[in-house]
Amino acid sequence: MIQRTVLVVLFDGVQSLDATGPMEVFAGASRAPGASYTLRTASLDGGPVRATSGLRLMPDSSLAEAPVPHTLLVPGGHGTRGSHPELTAWLRVHAPEAERLVSVCTGALLLAEAGLLDGHRVTTHWNYCAQLAHDFPAVEVDPDPIFVRDGRLATSAGVTAGIDLALALVEEDHGRDLALTVARHLVVFLRRPGNQAQFSAQLSAQTAQREPLREVQHWITQHPDADLAVDALAARARLSPRHFARAFRAETGTTPGRYVDRVRLEHARRLLEDTCDPVGRIARASGYGTPEAMRRAFVKALATAPAEYRRRFRTPASAGPAAD
Secondary structure, rough: OOOOEEEOOOOOOOHHHHHHHHHHHHHHHHHHOOOOOEEEEEEEEOOOOOOOOOOOEEOOOOOOOOOOEEEEOOOOEEEEHOHHHHHHHHHHHHHHHHEEEEEEOOOHHHHOOOOOOOOOEEOHHHHHHHHHHHOOOOOOOOOOEEEEEOOOOEOOOOOHHHHHHHHHHHHHOOOOOHHHHHHHOOOOOOOOOOOEEEEOHHHHOOOOOOOOHHHHHHHHHHHHOOOHHHHHHHHHHHOOOOHHHHHHHHHHHHHHHHHHHHHHHHHHHHHHOOOOOOOOHHHOOOOOOHHHEEEEEEHHHOOHHHHHHHHHHOOHHHOOOOOO
């Protein structure tokens, strides 16, 4: 049995769930035969730290006394703001010794400050992606996914995305069945893939201020299989197509076509994850018309075909025969 040590770095102002969420995943996996993670926490001086919630956390040791881990995890929180010369100096020297380097949320800012993200594709909490890209131009920041793998480096978006990333790492180490077992134990609705957007279509787009446009947004989400061409949507909003397209983009921050694409993709993904419906039926229900059209949309957006997506991410309760 391979023993993997997971070392979680703690500091004042840490977001407690960034640390404890992944730790619960690894601890849950360790209850299974043949899987073992040794969990350790450490702060700079070994003393207690205060999380952003006010929770007091007592580390196992100082960073200087901590063993070289298999997985080094750096959480985020308000404590990542500003300069951290002692912590980043330790990371710069010791992080390369770990087989796997992981950040949750704004923990990526600490890794970037230590020069460990240069030349890598990464993500972080959506609210700090622009800052990360601006302050560290040698880092390739992708603001969309909930987590990104780049070699031995894994970075995730805010808070609960750290749980998704930890589940993906457990799957990498011990297989899909164990990862799904841990997800069920933690009552995680589904184990989200890393390329899932940080926001749903409804959240990533602003809500229109004018009532006719808000009604159209709601209609799109409720009827992805309807005629959602600009002309049809404009007629529903009682506007000319040109005026509708311009007003929709101005008020939501995206074009009608892009919004429709996101809604249809999300609808198809939910049906693949939660039902045993055949792919052809899902394609029609989601507005794609044909399985081939849906396949092209999935490959373009997610770099995987619908059948493979279903194989990897179907929830256990929906598992069963499906005519893919």
